Amino acid sequence: MPIPPDGYVVLALAVAVLLEAVLPLPILPPAAWWGPLVPIALVPAIAGLALEVAAARALAGSGTSTRPNDAPAALVTDGVFRWSRNPFYCGILLLVAGIMIAASLDWGMIVLPFTWLALDRLVIPVEERRLERAFGQTYLDYTARTRRWI
Numbered sequence: 001m002p003i004p005p006d007g008y009v010v011l012a013l014a015v016a017v018l019l020e021a022v023l024p025l026p027i028l029p030p031a032a033w034w035g036p037l038v039p040i041a042l043v044p045a046i047a048g049l050a051l052e053v054a055a056a057r058a059l060a061g062s063g064t065s066t067r068p069n070d071a072p073a074a075l076v077t078d079g080v081f082r083w084s085r086n087p088f089y090c091g092i093l094l095l096v097a098g099i100m101i102a103a104s105l106d107w108g109m110i111v112l113p114f115t116w117l118a119l120d121r122l123v124i125p126v127e128e129r130r131l132e133r134a135f136g137q138t139y140l141d142y143t144a145r146t147r148r149w150i
Contacts, residue, residue: 005068005089005123009096012115016100016108025106037101045098051091054080068127075135077142084150085128085143089119124148 003011029036058079059066065073066088080087093116100108131139 003122005119006092008115008118008123009092012096012108012111013099013105016105016111019107019111020105023107025110027106027109028101028104030104037104041098041102043098044094045102048091048094048096048098051080051087051094055087055091068123072131072134075131075139075142077146082146085146085148086119086124087150089116089124090150093119120148 056066058076058081062074062076064076065071068088084090093112096108096115097112099105100112128143135142
């Protein structure tokens with residue numbers, strides 16, 4: 001992978017902050033520590049963090065790495081992996097959405113779908129090929145019954 005998955009997220013945050021500074025959009029109310037957006041932002045942020053933790057526990061429990069470029073030691077299909085083949089990416093996108101809402105980054109709401117697209121088209125296919133090589137038909141059966149996203 002030319003850019004690690006977290007790199008796309010960092011890039012999205014940086015672009016959103018830069019665009020917000022150069023050309024602010026009047027969509028979200030101004031950010032404040034306990035302003036009106038914080039309770040709203042907590043919902044996706046907490047859900048995303050919970051997905052991340054659940055996915056990490058499932059992988060660690062099976063003895064495989066949580067690092068996307070490491071060789072897989074086991075195919076995890078239970079826990080949150082029953083509902084999504086990519087709970088880590090679902091979680092990070094929700095967490096970042098919560099951060100962007102809390103920070104009132106209007107551009108973040110515009111940039112985030114492009115981050116999802118980059119993960120979907122540039123990162124996940126590489127990982128899927130690696131998993132298919134490692135687990136063959138077992139992985140293909142898993143992809144047939146489990147969505148890529150939620």
